[in-house]
Amino acid sequence: MFTKKSLNKFFKLSLTLLTTLGGVSYSYAETENTSSPNIVIIYTDDLGIGDVSAYGMGKLSTPNIDSIAEQGIRFSNGYATAATCTPSRFSILTGQYPWRKGAAILPGDAPLLIDPSKITLPKMLKKAGYRTAVIGKWHLGLGSGQMDWNEHIPLGPNEVGFDYSYIMAATNDRVPNVYVKNGNVVGLEKNDPLQVSYQKNFPGEPTGIDNPELLTKMSFSNGHYHSINNGVPRIGYQKGGKSAQWIDEEMSDLFLNEAQNFVKANKSKPFFLFYTLHQPHVPRIPNQRFVGKSGLGPRGDAILEADWAIGEFLTTLEQTGLTDNTLVVFSSDNGPVLDDGYHDDAVTKLGKHTPAGNLRGGKYSLFDAGAHIPFMISWPGKIKPGVSDALVSQHDLLASLANLTGQQIAASDSQDHLDALLGKSKQGRQGLVVQALGGKTAYREGNWLFIPPYWGDEKLAKEDVETGYCSCYQLYDLNEDPGQMHNVAKEFPNETKAMLTAYRTVMASN
Template identity: 60%
Template sequence: MKSILKYILLISIVFTACKEAKKVAKKEVNKKPNVVVIYLDDLGYGDLSAYGATEISTPNMDLLANEGIKFTNGYATSATCTPSRYALLTGVYPWRNAKAKILPGSAPLIISTEQETVPKMFKRAGYQTSIVGKWHLGLGAGNVNWNAHISPGPNELGFDDAYILAATQDRVPTVYIDNGYVDGLDPKDPISVSYKKNFEGEPTGKDNPELTTMKWHHGHNNSIVNGIPRIGYMKGGEAAKWSDVDMADHFLKKAKNYVKSHKDKPFFLYYALQQPHVPRTPHPRFVGKSGMGPRGDVILEADYMIGEFMKTLEEEGILENTLIIFSSDNGPVLQDGYYDDAIEKLGKHTPAGKLRGGKYSLFDAGTRVPFMTYWKGTIQPGVSDALVCQVDLLASLADLVNVTADKKDSQNMMAEFLGKSKKGRDNIVLEANSKTAFRTGDWVLIPPYKGSPMSWKSMVESGILDKFQLYNLKDDAGQTNNLAEKNPEKVKELLAEFEAIRGKDYSNIK
C-alpha cells in the first residue's frame, strides 16, 4: 500500500513539475514584448491637454503621456507626411531620397523592396507585423492597375498584413486596400485613377459645386466622393468607396481584430490614424463635441479611438507586455484645403503650443510633435527633455528585440524610450519642403533660402528668410529672437557640423 502511495505521490510531483515547466516555457515564448506605433496625422505639439492645451481634453492620449515618458523634444524628421513616414519606417533621413515628398495617390512605391525597414527587422526577430491606416508612401511600380493585385507595397516591405488607404483622405483613390487588393471592389465596375485629367462625364468640385457638401479652399476641387471634392480624378469603384465619417471606426475595428487574433505571439502593429488631416469628417456622435469645429471634433474622435484600442489590449491580457510609441507625422495646420471653421472656431486654443510655425514650416512647430512611450509596469512615468526623433525607431527597437539592423541615420534611443537615460541625440537634421535646418543641443540653425516667408495657402510661416537664422530654444522656444548677426562664430560652428552631415555647401545660398 505504501509503495502504491509513493508511486502516486511521485507521479503527482512529476505531473506538477511538467505543468510548471510548460507554464515557464509558455512564459518564455511570450516574453518578447508586442510593439505598437500609434501615429497621428497633423497633430500639433499643443493639441493635447498633456502638452498644455486648456481648451480641449484628450484623456486617452494624456494617459500615455502621464503614465509613460512624455518627451518635450520629440521630433518627426519632416514638416510633411510622406517624408516623415519614410524616415519612421526606414531609419533614413528623407532628404537622402529625392522622391520622399508629398505624393499623389497614384505614385509608385518610394521605398526599395531591398531596403531595411522596421517591419522587416521585426520579422527577423520572429514577430508578426501589420499596418492599419494611412500609408502614403506610394504603391506599385508605376501605372497601377487598381483592379488587380497591387504590388509592391507594404507586404513587400515586411508587413504580413496591410489594411490601408493609399495616400490621404483628401486624395483619390478613395478606397481601402487589403493586402494589395481593393477591398469590396466589384469587378463589373472597375476603378480608373488619374492625376492629370478628368474622365469624361465625371463631375468635379470646380465645375459642380452644387454637388458638394464641403467647400474647397485650394487644390481640392477634382472628383467628388461623398459630397467632398478631392485631389485627383477617379471613376468607378462605387461599391468599394469608403464612408468618410466611418473611417476612424473602421480602422479601429481592424486594429482591435488584429490584436485579438494575433495576441498569442509577439506582434508589431503600426496603427496610423488619419486624424486630424483634412477633410475633417467626424462621425455624427462627435460633431460639435469640441466646440472648435471639425478639427477639434476629430481630435476628440481620435482620442476616443486610442482609448478603445487600449481597452482591447487590457481585455486581451497583453497591455503589460506591449510597448506603445505615440507621435504625429508633422505639426499642425488649420487651413489646408477646405473651409471647415478651423480658424473661425479656434478660440483660445493654440495647436502649436509655445512653438512657432506648423506644418510645412522650418520653424520648430513643423517637426516638434507630441512624442510618448508607454509600457505599463515597465516604464515609470516621467518627463524627458532628451532629443529624440522618429528616425530612431529602427535602431532602438532592433536593440529591444536583440537583432541586427541596417541603421543608416537611426540611433539607438531605447534607454531614453524606457526612461533609463535622458541623454538623447546630439543633433537632428530637420526638413520642410526639401529645405533643411539643423538642431544641435538647444541651438537651431536655419540657412538662407529663396522663397516666401509665408505659405499663402495654409497661412503658416515657412521659416524661409534670405539670411541665416539662429535660435536658442532654451531661452526662446517661440523662436522670436534671431541671434545670427550677434553670434557669427556660433553660426560658423553649427554650419560646419550641418554641412558635414548634409554634404552640401550652404555658404552661397541666397
Template identity: 50%
Template sequence: MQKYFKFKHQKRLVMNKGLLAFALVTLSYAVSAQPVKKGTQKSPNVIYIYADDLGYGDLSSYSATGIHTPNLDKLAASGIRFTNGHCTSATCTPSRYALMTGKYPWRKKGTGILPGDAALIIPTDKTTLPKLFKQSGYHTAIVGKWHLGLGEAVAKDWNGEVKPGPNEVGFDYSFIFPATADRVPTVFLENHQVVALEAKDPISVDYKNKVGDDPTGKDHPELLKLQSSPGQGHNQTIVNGIGRIGYMSGGKLARWTDEELSPTFLAKAEDFIRENQHHPFFLYYALTEPHVPRMPATRFKGKSGLGLRGDAILQLDWAVGEILNQLKLLGIEKNTLVVFSSDNGPVLDDGYEDEAVERFKGHAPAGILRGGKYSVLEGGTRVPFIASWPGTIKPQVSPALVSQIDLLSSFSKLLNRPIPQGDATDSENVLDALLGKSQKGRSVLIEQGITELAIVKDGWKYITPNNGEAYMPLVGIETGNLPEPQLYNLNVDAAEKNNLAAKYPEKVKELAGLLDAAKQKKYGIYREQR
C-alpha cells in the first residue's frame, strides 16, 4: 500500500511538472506573440542618412541664404549641428568605403571612384558598420546608392543572382542601384536580383566596348533632354533621355526613370521602418541627391529658383522630412538616433548642362570654404553633419572634429560590442561628441582629395606638395594642389586663405612627419581607447 501511494505521488509530480512546463511554453508563446508596446524597446534604432555631393553651404541651417531646407533645419535644431564634421575623402566611393570599414580608403588599392560593373571592394570577413549592428541583434537594411562594387569580378551575370554585395557584408535587406545614377546599369537590385527583369530581355553591361543597339549621347545628341557637358564623358548609352557613363543593352522593363528614384527609395525605406518598428533596426538610407544627373520629380522642378540642382536639394529635404514624420507617427522618434551627412563636398558642373552654374550665382554650395568635390581643401571633406536623438541629445552646435570613419567605433561603444583586433583600425570612439556630452572629437584626421592627402591636428592643417593641376577647369574647382607645402590654422582660417608654411616651418615638419608615419602603418596613429 505504501509503495502504491509513493508511486501515485511520483506520478502526480511528473504530471504537475509536465503541466507546468506546458503552461510555461504556452505563456512564453503568448507573450512573444503580443506586439511590443510603444516605448518599451531599449536599444535605440539608428538611421544613417547619406546625401550625395551635398556641400557645407547647401543647407539653410548651415547659413545658406539662396535655398530653404526646413526639414533638415528642424533635424539640426533638435540635435547637434557639427561645424567640423567630415567625410574622409572628396569623392564618393572612398568615403563610403571608410564609412563601412572604419579604415582610410587610401590604404587599399582600388578604392577610387568605381565604374558600375566593379567587383565588391568591401571585405566579407571583417567587421563592417551593418555587421556590427546585425551581430548586436539588429535588423539591418540599405536603401539607395551603393557604389562599392558587386560580385567577385568585373565580368558578372546581371540576369541571375548578383553577389556578393550588401547582403554579404551585413545587411539583412538591400534595395539599391549598383553605382551612381550617371552610370549603367540603370536598374534597381533588391537583395541579389535585378527588379522587374525579363528573361527574354537579358542585361549586358560593358565599360569599354559598345553593346547592343541602344543609341548613345555621343551619336544622337538630339535624343537627349539633358545635354552632356563637353569633355566629361556622360555621352554613352541613353536611358530616359540622359546619356550615361558606360554601355548597356537589354533590361528595358527594368530600367528606372530618374524622376522615380527618390520616391522609390523613400517608399522602401519607410516599408523597412514600419516593418521593424517593434524591433531594433539599423537603416542606411543613401540618397542620390544632388548628384548628377539631376532630374527630380516634377513636383520639385523649378521650385528652388536655382535650377535642377537646387530642385534636387528640395527633394532631398522633403525625403528626410518624410522619414522624420514617419518616426513620429509610429511613436519611435525618441528611441531613434538619426545621423545625417554627405559623402563629399559640392560640385556644380559634373557631367550635364543643367544650368547649375548659371542659376547658382549668389549661392555658395561650400559656404566660406575653398574647394569642393575632388579637392583636398576643406570644401572637399567638411560637410553637413547632424545627429539627432530627441530626449537624449540636447540641441547644440558643436565644433568637435568628427568623421564618418568614426561611426563604427562610436557605435561599438553605444552597443557595448567590442570590435575584433585588426578591424576598423582607423576608426576612433567619438560617441560622447556624437551624443553632445563633449565638444572634443578626434585630434587628428587625414583628408583625401583625388590622390593627394592632407593631415589636420588640433586645428592645424598641412597639405603635401603636389605637382598636379591647381584648378580643374572642367568642373570649376580648386584642387588644393601646389608644388610647395601648405599650412593653415583652421581655428581662425577655415577658408584656408593664409598659407603659414613659411612662417611655421617646425609645424610643417611635425605634421609632415605624422602623415608619413600614418602612411607607413596599417592603423591609426592617434586612436582613443575603444
C-alpha cells in the first residue's frame, strides 16, 4: 500500500531518472536527502590544529569544539587555501583559488574583493531556497574605493549573496573599529561623522607612538601603533564616530547574540549562517569572564571564550530543535601565530602548549601549519562519527554543497567531494595549491608537500614564523615527517619532478 509520502518519493526518483537519461545530471539532494538541512560554517581566526583538544596535540581544552568532532567527522588533512585570512575567506565563499584573484591581506579601507556578478556560496544557497547570513569578521573589503562611512555602503556581503550581515568593518586590529549591519555603520551620530585614512593621521588625533599613556588595554610590539580605541592601538587612522566604536570585551557576546537571533528567527525554513569568530586574532581582549582562565595569557583565554561561544550557539540549535537537521562545519582561516603585533604574553606564557601541533610553520608560512587547519563536520544521523584522512579543502564547500542542495554550478576550482565530507568516501582531493604571504604558493598531493624555490628571509623576525623560503626545491613526506624536518627532494628526484609538473599544471590552468 503506497502512502502519500512514498508516492512522492517514487515520483521524485522517477523524475530524477528521466532527467538523468535526458542528459541532466542528478544530485545528492534528489537521491539521498528529501529535505534541505540548515548549513552553518563556524570559522575561527588564526586557530591552529594544536589549539583544538580533539586533535590531541596541545594543552588547551576545547570541549564544545570537540563535540562537533564527536558527532561527526574530524579531518586530519583539512586545509584552507591560504596561510592568511583574506585569501582563505575569498576562497571559501567563491570556490576560487585566491592567487587567481591576486587576493592578499586587505587594509581596512579596501574595496569589495568579490565580484558581485560571480557565483558565491551564499548566492548558490539562496537559489536553493536558503535564508543567508554572515555574522562576525568579514575582511573582504567594502564599497568601491574612496568611501563615506557615514552613508550606506553600496558594496559588501549583501551584494554577494547574504540576506543579512552584521560584521566588523575590517579586522579587530584595523580601523575603522565599528560594526556594519546590512551596509550601514551601527550607532553613528550625525554630529560626529567617522573619518578613516590609511595614509596620514588626522590633526590632533592621538596615536600609540605619540600617546603611550592612553594604551590602557594593550601595547604594540610592532606595526599596531596608529589610532587608539578602547585603550588599544590599531593599524590605520580614524577620527570621530565615537558612539559607534566597539568595545573589544563585548565583541564575542555581540556576535554570538546575533548568530543566535538569526537561528531563532529562521528556524522554520532552511538557512545558511557563516558565523565568523574573531578569536584568537589580535588584539586578544576577551571578556573578563575568561581572563586568566587558560593559564596561557590572552591568546589562550580568547580561545576558551570562542569555545564557550560555540557551545552556547550549539545549545541554541538544540533548544530550537534544529540540531538533527543542521550540517555544521568548523574550521579556521589559517594557522596560528603568537606575537602578531601586540605585547600579550602569547610567547612568554605558552608553556608546553603547541598551537601548530606537530606541524611546522604557522600563519604566513609555506610550511604545512600555514594552511593545514582544524576541520570538522557534523550532521547527526547523516554523518557517522569518525576520523578521515581524506585531503579536503574549504573551497570545495561550494561544489559539494551545491550537490547536496541540488544546484548546478559552472566548473571551477571548487570540486565536489561531498562523499568525503560526509564520511561516505575516504577519497578526497588529489592535489591542492596553498598560498602563503606575498602570494607565494606550495603544492600538496598524497603524502607529499612540495615547495618550489623562493628567495627571501627564512623567518619573519617580528612574528618569529618560518616562511618556508629556500633557493632549493623542497619535498616533504608528511606521513613520515609531519614536522617537515627532512627535505627529501634530492633523495626522491622522480617524485620531486612529478610534483613540480603537477603544481605547474594547476597554476597554468584557467
